[in-house]
Amino acid sequence: MFLQVLSVVGALMVLGAYAMIQSGLWRELDAGYLALNIIGSLMLGVVAIADQRVGFILLEFSWAAMGLVGVARAIRARKSATAS
Secondary structure: OHHHHHHHHHHHHHHHHHHHHHHHHOOOOOOHHHHHHHHHHHHHHHEEEHHHHHHHHHHHHHHHHHHHHHHHHHHHHHHHHHOO
């Protein structure tokens, strides 16, 4: 039951972040978008590990890693903006 709840919450986080981007409320480097994507995909990754689903493990942890790249880009963009 716990893994089911974890997977639903994780999926809703990732889908919610995507919906916010598509609606134009957030941009790709917004903290909320990045946080929901990273946390949601990590939650789904934990479920994939428990279920021993190698393809989903790869997908979810790659998705989280791409989110971390976005965090690095956001940090660099903010540093550039404050330096100007």
